Amino acid sequence: MPSKTIDDARLTVHREDPPGDGRYVFYWMQASVRTRHNDALEYAVQQANQTGLPLVVGFGLDADYDDATPRSLRFLVDGLIDVAGGLTRRNIGYVVRAGHPLDVAASLAEEAAVVVMDRNYLREPRRWRAELADNVAVRVVEVEANAVVPVETASDKREWAARTIRPKIERQLERFMEELTTTPIDHRDPPDLESLDPTSADTLLEAIALDDVDMQFSGGEHQARAALRRFVEDGLPNYPDAGTVVTGDLSSRLSMYLHYGHISPVAIALAVENSGTSRGARDAYLEELIVRRELANNYVWFERDYDRFTALPEWARTTLAAHRDDDREVTYTAAELERAQTHDRYWNAAMVEMRETGYLHNRMRMYWGKRILDWTNTPEYAFRVALDLNNRHFLDGRDPNSFANVGWLFGLHDQAFAERDIIGKLRPLTRSGLERKVDVDAYIDHVERITGIEIEGS
DNA sequence: ATCGGCTCGCGCAA
DNA sequence: TGCGCGAAGCCGAT
Numbered sequence: 341m342p343s344k345t346i347d348d349a350r351l352t353v354h355r356e357d358p359p360g361d362g363r364y365v366f367y368w369m370q371a372s373v374r375t376r377h378n379d380a381l382e383y384a385v386q387q388a389n390q391t392g393l394p395l396v397v398g399f400g401l402d403a404d405y406d407d408a409t410p411r412s413l414r415f416l417v418d419g420l421i422d423v424a425g426g427l428t429r430r431n432i433g434y435v436v437r438a439g440h441p442l443d444v445a446a447s448l449a450e451e452a453a454v455v456v457m458d459r460n461y462l463r464e465p466r467r468w469r470a471e472l473a474d475n476v477a478v479r480v481v482e483v484e485a486n487a488v489v490p491v492e493t494a495s496d497k498r499e500w501a502a503r504t505i506r507p508k509i510e511r512q513l514e515r516f517m518e519e520l521t522t523t524p525i526d527h528r529d530p531p532d533l534e535s536l537d538p539t540s541a542d543t544l545l546e547a548i549a550l551d552d553v554d555m556q557f558s559g560g561e562h563q564a565r566a567a568l569r570r571f572v573e574d575g576l577p578n579y580p581d582a583g584t585v586v587t588g589d590l591s592s593r594l595s596m597y598l599h600y601g602h603i604s605p606v607a608i609a610l611a612v613e614n615s616g617t618s619r620g621a622r623d624a625y626l627e628e629l630i631v632r633r634e635l636a637n638n639y640v641w642f643e644r645d646y647d648r649f650t651a652l653p654e655w656a657r658t659t660l661a662a663h664r665d666d667d668r669e670v671t672y673t674a675a676e677l678e679r680a681q682t683h684d685r686y687w688n689a690a691m692v693e694m695r696e697t698g699y700l701h702n703r704m705r706m707y708w709g710k711r712i713l714d715w716t717n718t719p720e721y722a723f724r725v726a727l728d729l730n731n732r733h734f735l736d737g738r739d740p741n742s743f744a745n746v747g748w749l750f751g752l753h754d755q756a757f758a759e760r761d762i763i764g765k766l767r768p769l770t771r772s773g774l775e776r777k778v779d780v781d782a783y784i785d786h787v788e789r790i791t792g793i794e795i796e797g798s
Numbered sequence: 799a800t801c802g803g804c805t806c807g808c809g810c811a812a
Numbered sequence: 813t814g815c816g817c818g819a820a821g822c823c824g825a826t
Contacts, residue, residue, distance in 0.1 A: 500808055500809090501818065501819080502818080503808085503809095503817075503818055504808065504809075504818095583820070653806090655805090659805095703820075706820070748819070753819065754818085754820095755807085755817090755818055755819090756804085756805040756807090757805060757806095757821065758803075758821095758822075758823085759804080759805080760822090765804090767819090767822095768821060768822060769821070769822095770821080770822070772822090773821065
C-alpha cells in the first residue's frame with residue numbers, strides 16, 4: 341500500500357547528503373511526543389523503508405531545562421511512557437536516556453544513516469537542531485508536525501496582528517488540513533541500544549531524581565485524545581459561552597497537550613471540523629487553535645527577542661514609558677504575588693489555581709496578567725514577573741503562546757485605547773469588567789474546592 | 799440596553 | 813494618500 345508523502349512544506353532539509361552507512365534511521369523526538377498523527381514519525385518510517393533499515397526513536401530526558409518543575413517534568417514523563425506502547429507495536433526502537441537532549445541526540449546520531457527531527461520554535465531547540473546537523477555527515481531532515489500551516493509557508497515576516505496573518509493562513513488551510521495516514525514499517529528488528537526502561541514511570545522519575553507529584557492533569561497522547569473527545573462532545577457545542585464560564589469544562593484544555601506535542605493540531609482541527617457542531621462554534625474554536633496559535637509561532641520564529649520587553653511594539657513601549665512614574669495605589673514583589681497575597685480575592689484565586697493546578701481559564705489569565713502591570717513598580721519588571729510566573733506554573737508554559745499571550749498583556753498584537761494612568765493606551769481590563777462577564781463568586785468557590793485553599797482578600 | 803469615542807498603524811484600494 | 817478596521821474594553825451619554 342503506497343503511503344501518502346508528507347507535504348514538502350513540512351520538510352526542512354538541513355543536510356542533503358545521501359543516507360550514510362549507519363545501522364538505523366534515527367528520529368530525534370523532542371517536540372512531537374506521540375505515535376499518532378505525527379508527520380515526523382511517519383516521515384522517519386518512510387525513510388527507514390526506503391533505506392531498508394530499522395527505525396530508532398530517541399529522546400533526551402533533561403531535568404534542567406528552563407522553568408522545569410516537578411509538575412512539568414511529570415507531565416513530560418507521562419508522554420514518554422505513552423509513546424512506548426505505540427512504538428513497540430510498530431516494531432520501532434525506542435531509546436530514552438537521561439541527559440541534555442542535544443548530547444543524547446548526537447550520541448544516537450553517530451550510528452545513524454539518516455536523522456529526522458521534529459520542530460518547535462523557541463531559540464534553544466532551534467540552535468540544537470542546527471548544531472546537530474553541523475556535526476553529522478548524513479542526511480538530516482526536520483519535519484513540521486506541530487502546526488497546521490508551517491510558519492514560513494504562512495508568512496515570511498513577523499506579523500503585526502491576527503488580522504494580518506489570518507488571510508495568509510486561511511489561503512493555505514485546504515492544503516494542510518489533511519488526515520495523516522500511518523505507514524506500516526517493513527519488518528526489521530531495531531538494534532539493542534542502551535536505554536532507560538521507557539515503560540516504567542518509577543525508572544524515568546528516578547533518572548531525573550523526581551519524587552512522584554500530585555497532578556490535576558495527566559499527560560500523554562491517550563489523555564490528550566480523551567480530552568479532545570470530551571471537548572468535541574461537551575465543550576464545543578457550547579463554545580460561544582466558553583469565554584465567560586471559567587469554572588467548568590467548556591474550555592478545551594488541550595493547550596497543555598499541544599505544548600508537549602501529545603496531540604496534533606491538524607488532528608484536533610479535523611475532529612472539530614468533522615463534528616456535527618454549528619459552523620459558528622467550529623469557526624470560533626478553529627480561530628483560536630489555528631490563527632492565534634500560529635500567530636504566536638510566527639512571533640517567536642521571526643522575533644529574536646520574543647521573551648523581552650524590547651520586542652513589544654513601539655507605540656506600547658512609548659505609552660508605558662510616558663506613564664512610568666504614575667502613582668501606583670499598591671505595589672507587590674514577585675514573591676508576594678506568587679504567594680497570592682494581594683488585596684484582591686479574584687486575583688488571589690487565579691494565582692492559587694495557576695500555582696496549584698497548572699491551569700487557568702483564558703479570561704482569568706488576562707485579568708491576572710493585566711493586574712500585575714498595575715501593581716508593580718515598572719512595566720519592565722511587570723513583564724518579567726508575568727512571564728516568569730506564567731512559564732513556571734502553567735502546564736502549557738514556555739509555549740510560543742506563552743510569549744505571545746504575555747506580550748499581548750503589554751500591547752503585542754493589540755491596538756491602542758483611550759489613555760489611562762499607569763497602563764497608558766494599553767487595552768484596559770478592570771475588576772468591574774471581570775465581574776460583569778464572569779460569575780466571580782462561583783469562581784472563588786471553584787478554586788477553594790479544587791485546591792482546598794481558602795482564598796483571602798476582598 | 800445600546801452606541802460612539804477613544805487610539806494606533808497596517809494593508810489595501812485608489 | 814486615504815480609509816477601514818482590529819485578540820477578548822471602558823465610560824458616559826442617550
